Amino acid sequence: MDATQKYSVIDPTTGKIDRRIFSDQAIYDQEMERIFGRAWLMIGHESLVPEVNDFFHTYMGEDPVILTRDRQGELHALLNMCRHRGNRVVRCDDGNATRFMCTYHGWSYGNDGKLEHVPGTSEAYYDALDKPSLGLVQARVETYAGIVFATWAEDAPSLEAFLGDARWYLDTVFNRRDGGMQALGPMKWLEPVNWKTMVDNCSDNYHVPTTHLSSARVQTRYLGRPPLSHKDQFESPNKHVFVNGHSITFREAPDNTPRYVHGISKDTFPLFLAYHEATLPEVERRLGAFRARHVQLGNHSIFPNGVLGFRLALPRGPLQTEFWHFVLLEKGAPEALKRAIRIGSQANNGAAGLFEQDDVDNWRQVTAASKSRLGRRISQDLSMGLGHAGPHPEYPGVVSERYISENNQRLFYQRWEEFMNAESWAEIPIAPITARFEGTATIRG
Amino acid sequence: MNVTARQALWLELMPFYIHEAWLLDERRFKEWLDLFTDDVLYFMPRRKNVLRREAHREVTPLGDLSLIEDDRRYLEMRVARLDTGMAWGEDPPSRTRHLIGNLVAEPLSKGEVKAKTAFLVYRSHLETDHQLLAGSREDVLRRVNGAWKIAKRTILLDANVLLDKNLSIFL
Numbered sequence: 327m328d329a330t331q332k333y334s335v336i337d338p339t340t341g342k343i344d345r346r347i348f349s350d351q352a353i354y355d356q357e358m359e360r361i362f363g364r365a366w367l368m369i370g371h372e373s374l375v376p377e378v379n380d381f382f383h384t385y386m387g388e389d390p391v392i393l394t395r396d397r398q399g400e401l402h403a404l405l406n407m408c409r410h411r412g413n414r415v416v417r418c419d420d421g422n423a424t425r426f427m428c429t430y431h432g433w434s435y436g437n438d439g440k441l442e443h444v445p446g447t448s449e450a451y452y453d454a455l456d457k458p459s460l461g462l463v464q465a466r467v468e469t470y471a472g473i474v475f476a477t478w479a480e481d482a483p484s485l486e487a488f489l490g491d492a493r494w495y496l497d498t499v500f501n502r503r504d505g506g507m508q509a510l511g512p513m514k515w516l517e518p519v520n521w522k523t524m525v526d527n528c529s530d531n532y533h534v535p536t537t538h539l540s541s542a543r544v545q546t547r548y549l550g551r552p553p554l555s556h557k558d559q560f561e562s563p564n565k566h567v568f569v570n571g572h573s574i575t576f577r578e579a580p581d582n583t584p585r586y587v588h589g590i591s592k593d594t595f596p597l598f599l600a601y602h603e604a605t606l607p608e609v610e611r612r613l614g615a616f617r618a619r620h621v622q623l624g625n626h627s628i629f630p631n632g633v634l635g636f637r638l639a640l641p642r643g644p645l646q647t648e649f650w651h652f653v654l655l656e657k658g659a660p661e662a663l664k665r666a667i668r669i670g671s672q673a674n675n676g677a678a679g680l681f682e683q684d685d686v687d688n689w690r691q692v693t694a695a696s697k698s699r700l701g702r703r704i705s706q707d708l709s710m711g712l713g714h715a716g717p718h719p720e721y722p723g724v725v726s727e728r729y730i731s732e733n734n735q736r737l738f739y740q741r742w743e744e745f746m747n748a749e750s751w752a753e754i755p756i757a758p759i760t761a762r763f764e765g766t767a768t769i770r771g
Numbered sequence: 772m773n774v775t776a777r778q779a780l781w782l783e784l785m786p787f788y789i790h791e792a793w794l795l796d797e798r799r800f801k802e803w804l805d806l807f808t809d810d811v812l813y814f815m816p817r818r819k820n821v822l823r824r825e826a827h828r829e830v831t832p833l834g835d836l837s838l839i840e841d842d843r844r845y846l847e848m849r850v851a852r853l854d855t856g857m858a859w860g861e862d863p864p865s866r867t868r869h870l871i872g873n874l875v876a877e878p879l880s881k882g883e884v885k886a887k888t889a890f891l892v893y894r895s896h897l898e899t900d901h902q903l904l905a906g907s908r909e910d911v912l913r914r915v916n917g918a919w920k921i922a923k924r925t926i927l928l929d930a931n932v933l934l935d936k937n938l939s940i941f942l
Contacts (some may be wrong), residue, residue, distance in 0.1 A: 417820060418819075418820050418821050418822055419819045419820045419821065419931070420819070420821075421821065421822065421825065510835055510836035511817075511836040512836070513817055513836060513837075513838055513933075514931065514932040514933065515932060515933035515934075515935065515936075515937070515938075516932055516933065516934050516935075516936075517936050517937075518900075518936055536857075537859065539855070539857045540852040540853075540855040540856075540857040540858040540859070541848070541852055541858075543852070543855055543857075544848040544851045544852045544855070545848065547851070548844050548847065548848050548851075549844075549848075648932060651836075652836070653836055665834075668836060669840055671836075672836055672837060672838070672839070672840065673839075673840075673841070673845055676838065677838055677933055677935070677937055677938045678815070678838055678839045678937070678938035678939070680848065680849065680852065682937070683860035683861075683937040683938065683939040684858065684859040684860045686860065686936045686937050687859060687860060687897070687936070688859070690936065
């Protein structure tokens with residue numbers, strides 16, 4: 327498809343989507359340009375670079391990026407590419423360094439990206455090298471409650487505007503405590519899937535009682551977790567809402583129920599309950615009583631490639647995705663609770679996760695179906711709940727009437743079109759912030 | 772020929788590991804579970820790229836995010852779910868081949884033994900998916916009612932980014 331052609335991949339009146347978006351190399355190349363080259367992307371967490379001179383190696387799309395905390399404590403996102411020939415200047419996953427030296431010819435960069443040393447500046451370059459213009463390429467960096475985002479787009483709006491009212495929901499997991507959160511991870515593995523299948527799946531609560539029934543059943547038997555069935559899902563009072571590009575599901579929690587999904591078992595429930603009760607006054611002060619008591623973020627994705635919180639679907643060509651699983655823990659939580667959440671997170675989701683190991687063959691076959699002659703001509707059907715979503719008196723965004731709906735997925739692919747069809751950020755719609763953010767928590771934490 | 776105590780231990784343990792490999796490759800997972808103690812820790816840390824001088828940071832410690840950190844209950848859940856008929860990641864099941872070798876065994880205190888082995892595990896799944904997983908196991912073994920049982924297993928994969936679509940098999 328050439329640059330002037332407009333994508334029309336989803337029919338909003340029928341929910342039919344063009345399957346070629348999961349396998350076509352030219353479409354993928356344009357996604358890298360127009361989505362991953364533009365959007366605010368989650369790249370790390372402040373707790374991964376806690377000290378001055380710490381660095382953490384990450385990616386923006388397929389571009390390798392070094393997240394650094396420089397000598398002054400400022401965060402940078404630096405393209406890991408020497409400006410001479412393009413060799414990487416960092417080959418480690420993380421570490422602590424004031425400088426990064428290219429192992430090819432020895433060009434050295436400060437951890438703020440500046441080119442500091444070039445062998446033979448006088449002898450070989452005749453003092454003609456314009457060093458100030460040859461620093462590592464830098465992305466814009468902003469943080470939300472410790473989660474680090476970056477964008478290559480000079481014309482992107484602020485992160486606050488990009489997240490918009492989605493933050494009203496995200497705060498209920500990521501912005502609860504004064505002391506913030508600690509990221510552990512990532513574990514990394516390569517899945518033979520298109521990156522969008524795993525993002526779209528974040529709002530697909532319909533699959534849970536089919537895809538994950540084996541693990542849900544044994545967890546009911548061994549851990550005393552509640553049973554899972556289609557009936558429970560269909561009758562669930564939970565909500566499904568699309569907010570400014572981001573796909574959210576959330577629970578309307580009755581008062582005084584703990585707020586975590588993973589790690590809760592018959593044995594650990596008292597820990598979760600005690601922690602919830604002990605922290606409620608602080609959370610009410612930070613988020614207001616309504617959000618503190620009634621709203622609990624569930625499965626969700628932050629556009630474009632966040633998957634259930636701070637976990638990343640890193641595109642590696644149309645048919646492969648490198649998946650990064652992190653767990654975020656509230657720093658102030660008791661160690662026993664942190665342990666329960668960590669073990670619950672890695673045992674359920676992750677390469678060996680009891681739940682996640684059953685997802686991948688579904689996604690890969692959805693991806694593969696988009697490759698064959700006939701398969702790619704037959705659209706996907708995302709018609710569930712068409713016409714049954716709209717504004718809500720209490721909740722920001724486009725709220726589905728039912729928890730089980732494909733409204734978020736339809737809107738995700740429409741958001742995809744908005745990015746793919748825009749010539750610049752000025753053409754990408756941003757919903758105004760209208761939610762009332764009660765409490766003291768801000769985007770900074 | 773006289774056999775030293777260390778050699779006798781080796782001769783006793785190598786068949787234990789060969790037996791275990793056949794149990795896994797023949798999908799006799801309930802019998803395989805019987806090889807573990809009730810207080811087992813089945814642990815697979817992450818493996819990071821760090822500089823040679825920081826080799827102590829290469830393997831993530833217990834308490835950090837790991838690939839697997841199972842107690843007996845979680846191991847039993849992994850096995851029990853296979854029989855539900857709905858464990859889709861392993862239904863149809865993987866075809867595996869566990870090659871276990873390079874055994875080094877040494878006695879610890881209280882009758883326990885440390886046994887280190889290397890493995891090459893081939894996994895074939897569905898039509899064309901296949902993967903070779905290489906790594907090491909470091910086990911702590913203990914005799915329970917006269918039979919060796921694994922009280923702690925630390926599995927170190929020789930991979931940073933896993934190339935397999937999931938880890939739904941046992942190592």
